[in-house]
Amino acid sequence: MTTLLILVPLIGLILVNLPFKNARRTTFWYAVMLSLMQAYIVLTSDKIIWEGHFDPIEEYFKFNLKADNLTLVMLLSIGIVAFCALMVAKHMIKDEGDLANFSNLIIIILAGMNGVVMTTDVFTLYIFLEITAVTSFIMIAFFRDKDALEGSFKYIVLSAVATVLLLASIALVFMVSGGTSFEAINRAVHANNENLILTAALALFTAGLLIKGGLVPFHGWLPDAYSSAPAPASVILAGIVTKTTGIYSLIRIVNNVFGFSGSIKNILLFVGIITIFVGALAALGQKDFKRMLAYSSISQVGYIVISLGTGTELGLIGAMFHLFNHSIFKAQLFVNSAAVEKQAGTRDLDKMGGFSKKMPFTGLTSLIACLSTAGIPPLAGFWSKLIIIVALWNSGHPVFAGAAVLASVITLGYFLVLQRKAFFGKLAEGYEQLCEAEFGLILPAIILTLITVAVGLLFPLLSNNTLIPMSHIF
Amino acid sequence: MTMLDYVLLFMMAGFSVFAAVRRSLLQCAFGLAVVSILLTIMMFRFNAPLAAVFELSVCAGLITVIFVYAISLSRVHTQEEEQQADHERKLRYGVLPYIIVAAGLVIYFLQAPLIFTAPPSQAVNDVREVLWNQRLFDIIGLLLVIMAGVFGVVVLFKEKDANE
Numbered sequence: 001m002t003t004l005l006i007l008v009p010l011i012g013l014i015l016v017n018l019p020f021k022n023a024r025r026t027t028f029w030y031a032v033m034l035s036l037m038q039a040y041i042v043l044t045s046d047k048i049i050w051e052g053h054f055d056p057i058e059e060y061f062k063f064n065l066k067a068d069n070l071t072l073v074m075l076l077s078i079g080i081v082a083f084c085a086l087m088v089a090k091h092m093i094k095d096e097g098d099l100a101n102f103s104n105l106i107i108i109i110l111a112g113m114n115g116v117v118m119t120t121d122v123f124t125l126y127i128f129l130e131i132t133a134v135t136s137f138i139m140i141a142f143f144r145d146k147d148a149l150e151g152s153f154k155y156i157v158l159s160a161v162a163t164v165l166l167l168a169s170i171a172l173v174f175m176v177s178g179g180t181s182f183e184a185i186n187r188a189v190h191a192n193n194e195n196l197i198l199t200a201a202l203a204l205f206t207a208g209l210l211i212k213g214g215l216v217p218f219h220g221w222l223p224d225a226y227s228s229a230p231a232p233a234s235v236i237l238a239g240i241v242t243k244t245t246g247i248y249s250l251i252r253i254v255n256n257v258f259g260f261s262g263s264i265k266n267i268l269l270f271v272g273i274i275t276i277f278v279g280a281l282a283a284l285g286q287k288d289f290k291r292m293l294a295y296s297s298i299s300q301v302g303y304i305v306i307s308l309g310t311g312t313e314l315g316l317i318g319a320m321f322h323l324f325n326h327s328i329f330k331a332q333l334f335v336n337s338a339a340v341e342k343q344a345g346t347r348d349l350d351k352m353g354g355f356s357k358k359m360p361f362t363g364l365t366s367l368i369a370c371l372s373t374a375g376i377p378p379l380a381g382f383w384s385k386l387i388i389i390v391a392l393w394n395s396g397h398p399v400f401a402g403a404a405v406l407a408s409v410i411t412l413g414y415f416l417v418l419q420r421k422a423f424f425g426k427l428a429e430g431y432e433q434l435c436e437a438e439f440g441l442i443l444p445a446i447i448l449t450l451i452t453v454a455v456g457l458l459f460p461l462l463s464n465n466t467l468i469p470m471s472h473i474f
Numbered sequence: 475m476t477m478l479d480y481v482l483l484f485m486m487a488g489f490s491v492f493a494a495v496r497r498s499l500l501q502c503a504f505g506l507a508v509v510s511i512l513l514t515i516m517m518f519r520f521n522a523p524l525a526a527v528f529e530l531s532v533c534a535g536l537i538t539v540i541f542v543y544a545i546s547l548s549r550v551h552t553q554e555e556e557q558q559a560d561h562e563r564k565l566r567y568g569v570l571p572y573i574i575v576a577a578g579l580v581i582y583f584l585q586a587p588l589i590f591t592a593p594p595s596q597a598v599n600d601v602r603e604v605l606w607n608q609r610l611f612d613i614i615g616l617l618l619v620i621m622a623g624v625f626g627v628v629v630l631f632k633e634k635d636a637n638e
Contacts, residue, residue, distance in 0.1 A: 063611040101629050108622045123528060127615035138626040
């Protein structure tokens with residue numbers, strides 16, 4: 001099954017771009033089918049099919065992929081967010097050729113992210129990170145307007161720095177371990193305890209992934225990239241791409257390859273808490289809908305990193321749970337911002353007001369996503385933040401736990417500002433004719449809201465069946 | 475090292491400087507690709523096929539795509555700007571070969587204490603074994619990168635034509 005998640009998008013991509021009549025018209029629906037099938041297979045399939053023992057294709061193509069519980073959560077998020085981005089694209093990109101091109105890019109980025117989450121080799125991880133990055137550059141600059149080109153260029157420059165760091169790290173690791181598989185490096189780490197080269201390799205790799213994840217102080221590219229990208233690109237970038245390339249990879253590398261040393265835990269805790277506060281405080285001062293969401297994203301990613309920094313099983317569960325939740329509610333908020341931008345023609349919060357009266361579904365779903373992000377019970381975000389705070393407390397970091405609670409209050413503050421300016425109160429002048437977005441644009445927001453509410457309400461059930469097994473990774 | 479290795483090494487250094495100082499981005503990309511191929515040949519000659527495949531993957535696949543993408547985003551300089559940039563580039567990179575030689579000498583004479591348990595050597599000299607059995611997934615990845623590059627050029631250049 002793991003092999004198919006790479007081969008099916010690749011083969012389909014070639015087929016839908018063959019010069020046959022109407023072949024390109026099918027691109028969008030092929031991408032939709034791929035994303036939905038991925039989510040469906042992850043949700044319904046037996047775990048045994050992910051182990052690859054009975055798969056004849058995997059015996060022929062020696063890809064050495066693995067899918068544990070952590071991977072499955074990511075594959076599910078990738079499928080859901082890619083579907084939502086496609087739905088937004090269908091309503092925001094009117095030209096048929098452009099829509100086909102965008103769908104092609106979604107298929108490539110889907111395969112790229114699948115590769116990132118299933119690989120067991122650092123060099124292959126690097127290649128698939130680059131696939132995702134190259135596709136992201138193109139998506140951001142898709143319409144070639146000035147801001148988008150600037151955002152894309154900033155992303156290229158910082159991504160190139162990350163690439164250099166990752167490659168240097170891989171070279172150092174290869175020198176010591178003689179291989180690039182997670183297993184070989186992990187063996188080398190155990191055999192050469194406290195080795196300077198391996199420590200340098202870990203530092204370089206971590207720095208590269210922090211850039212990819214947009215963590216402070218490497219976050220400069222993220223607000224420009226998120227806010228200047230076309231709406232569907234923002235949904236997929238903010239929803240899942242940076243989480244997969246930066247944060248998931250960081251979790252995998254630290255947990256499965258280098259292990260939790262005292263210094264790496266301290267670095268993650270420190271970077272995490274700084275990121276939470278810098279993102280939250282910067283979000284407070286924003287007037288652009290998407291820029292506020294971008295800074296909020298930075299802040300929420302800080303929670304994931306601080307949870308990972310505890311180095312405990314509970315911390316890992318909290319990190320992965322918040323990663324999943326954040327990908328869902330952030331994708332949703334970007335879907336909402338797309339709906340507002342399309343209907344009202346502006347992202348300036350100062351020009352908005354009372355939009356809930358005219359756009360009730362967008363207003364309600366946006367409110368639920370904001371409350372979940374701020375950690376209000378019983379929504380999904382409340383549980384993941386609670387786990388993070390308990391993990392911090394139990395691992396002997398009460399100050400960090402307190403700071404995380406305080407930052408949640410700031411989150412609630414800036415999201416209430418957003419809600420008040422955009423959706424509550426008196427309808428702003430000039431928007432008397434404003435109406436709700438088309439159903440196709442509301443549908444992804446409704447689906448994502450239902451997930452947020454359902455995960456929150458069904459948490460006791462999920463905690464035993466899904467969350468605790470998440471910590472049992474290969 | 476044989477005479478051929480020295481020739482390859484000097485050619486590599488020459489093309490590196492060429493890639494760094496040329497005005498045309500396409501010529502830079504060409505220089506970089508030649509450096510990559512020469513380095514790959516050297517690695518194969520030194521019985522390091524795995525490292526050679528890594529080098530080929532990074533430069534032939536990824537860097538080229540990023541290069542082409544960066545070219546598509548760049549604007550044409552005026553003649554004056556070009557001359558100024560050319561002058562600055564030569565000043566900046568002219569000293570690069572000396573820095574590299576100096577760094578090599580420092581590392582050689584200091585004998586940096588890089589202590590670690592050396593891994594058992596894996597004598598895999600057959601490039602087919604490396605490409606198709608060990609790194610097949612990377613090849614699939616490179617295919618995807620190249621396709622991303624193609625779509626990038628289609629999307630970005632198409633829009634450029636429309637603007638013009």
